[in-house]
Amino acid sequence: MEAARNTLQEKSAHREQGNTPAIPGCFENGQPILVEPDSDFVRRIGRRSGDAFMKCMQCGTCSATCSLSSDVNPFPRKDLAWARWGMKDRLLRDSDIWLCYQCNDCSARCPRSARPGEVLAAIRQECIVNFSAPSFFGRWMQRPQFIPLLLGIPVALLALALLLVGPIEDALGITRSLDGQILFTYSSMFPHWMLNSFFAFFSLLTLIVVISGILRFWRAMKSTIPRERYVNPARGLGASILSTLKTVFIHDNFDQCTIARPRYVSHLCVFFGFLALAAVSLWVITAKINPMVRGDFIYPFGFLSPWKILANLGGIALLTGLVLMMWDRFRNDELVGPGSYFDWSLIATLSMVVVTGFMTEALHYLRLEPHRHLAYFVHLVFAFTVLIYLPYSKLAHLVYRTTALVFAEYTGRTSVGGVNGDNLLQRDTIDAEEQTKAVAK
């Protein structure tokens, strides 16, 4: 019926000149959208997606091919239209751009080689810069000439902290005696209290940026749907979060890729490797205040301690995943996409974290002085880099994608979790009659 009605609309549009057919995305909550083209945005998206998206002829192959897109108002064709029109504001508020996992089935089928998969990745990058304050960090993350500055900041901060260890300890009267319960063999150079407070402080800063980003992003997405639909969500917030976490853990969206199938495996490795290492780090940092830590806590762990085994397995998984990702980007760049600077910088940073981590471990067991301390310092710099730039780097996808997935579940947009039937909620086209009224106003 829907199709028939639209065809009739088009037929009449053909006959009566001046009667514009209904174009989705022209209206939002019943009001026409004022298009304010951002030509710099168009150029940036072009540069980062292979300069081909202006060739898009809006045939809809991408939307119909995508296995994650819903049947109502699907992506990515509409997003390519908005991108071509420079509608940055509308695009950054669209949760759909985060429902895409860039499996590139659309890019492979695109009759114009417009690379919709790469275009959506470039838009997501813009989204990160836009919602993570202050935005200059995000902009720096996109250009190689800022590498020295971006790496210089963590080096300087860590070095400063280490230099201040002595004076602070003297001023506060802290003694370096072992307290009997916790043994840190590195404590002469990297005292536990310093690393703890240092990382805890910057984690807190990062968390503030992340939370403010989530809130602003949520508000932005909320503005794309009518109020009454928002106050009567498709499912509760708790249920949406739970179902999203399940999706994230089992990678069932990645699983639907056909062209770039290897992405599923590589991302799974990186994801669980990262998680394991984060868990071990958290365990170590919180050892002093953790009631679950009983008896002597010896750090670095012995090689056969369960935590060390978990860390080593995590490191291996992370490294394997990263190598697979690099391999894919080199070998299948036609299908998987060659990857942007933004994408590669995260892969490189994470790789440095793992490589320096393993180096430190090896040098430590070999008891090589002062090499192990030097390696540990470099490792700390890279780990710190990942932490403080999390909201601005590609790693921010874990924040924004998760938020968008929760929003999509909440509003019934997503097909994940089987709420397909309710996704009419996010339809932003309205009846032709209403549209005419809106235009008249």
Add this chain to the structure above:
Amino acid sequence: MNASAKPILVIGGGIAGMTAAVEAAEVGYHVILVEKEAYLGGRVMRTHRYFPKMCPPTCGFEINVRRIRQNPRIAIHTMATLESITPKARNFRAIIKVRPRYVTGEYSIDESLAEQMTSEREDDFNLGMAKTKALYMPHPMAYPHTYVLDREALSDEDAAKLRESSPAGAIDLDMREDEIEVDVGAVIVATGWRPYDAVKLDNLGFGQYQDVITNVIMERIAAPTGPTGGEIIRPSDGKKAENVAFVQCAGSRDDNHLPYCSAVCCMGSLKQVRYLREKNENARATIFYIDIRTTGRLEKFYYDLLEDEHVTFIKGKAAEIHKDSGNGDLTVDVEDTISGDNLHQKFDMVVLATGIVPNLADLKLPIDLKYDEYGFIDGSTGIEGVYAAGCAGHPCDVSRATKDSTAAVMKAVQYLNGGE
């Protein structure tokens, strides 16, 4: 005109080549027409009707045949290909290879003789959808109206029968391949086209599902001389096709296949929608398109169909076709880009509007011409005295092809008279 001018060699006996031949001959030039099939008329003869007038191709064909017959200046070689063309001063020497027909054409053959044959061959005129006897008439309107013998398909038993048959001399089972050497003054390349291989469109199911057919197959199915006698039925079970999808740009305007627009498929499908609607008033048709390209006066042909309640136009390129396990219906996955919804519509039969590939894309002529990246001769052939017409130059319909032919003859005549 230049009375001593050498003949014009026309390569290809389809609508473009036939037109070039009669146009040149009627202004007084000698023409040698070379056709690789056993009959003239080419691809156009295999269509059911022409657009936009909806007349059968035979009516225009008959007129051309009469003009050829009446004109002593046209020499036709069917089942013939070019072995070589060598530029010589301002002329060309061509060697034409003629495959044996095994039928001399000097005595008429009675239809009953062909009927007696037991050996059969694939009917290539009907795109392999039917069989003919090993001794066959390519199609009812074939010109030259002479039987052809498929020696490879012929059984020993049938061969013996043919040796005894009368009249003696009608069939020569020992006929050899022939070579003809000619000097010509100019060459017109009218080598035509073939449909894009739809099997390469792996997302659209041709070759996997019997009821996914191509537009050229649809022409034969709709034609009274075709394998179904003109009944539009679906190949899998012979059920009347009542709900048919037409998928435009099947290969054309696609970087993964043919990046260019094939120019005729929109009109072709609209024409085929009319076949369907004229033959069955209950039939429904849905056309999936990127843009409907009906330029100039052809626009009316499209507008008239928009009035038909049984015809639906959906703006969106069909992305995937798959088959239901139950009743065997086909589902087309597409985004309706006007409403912005993904649709999954069911049909009895799907017709893919496959595009035009120049025959020269892989079958090169024995002379070094200038081709574009797709194998078309774009503008100049790179050799003075050699001109292209019809689909050898670009995808085009009959009316455009014949205008090309007139233009190519004009250039050839200028060249023969000392022009560039």
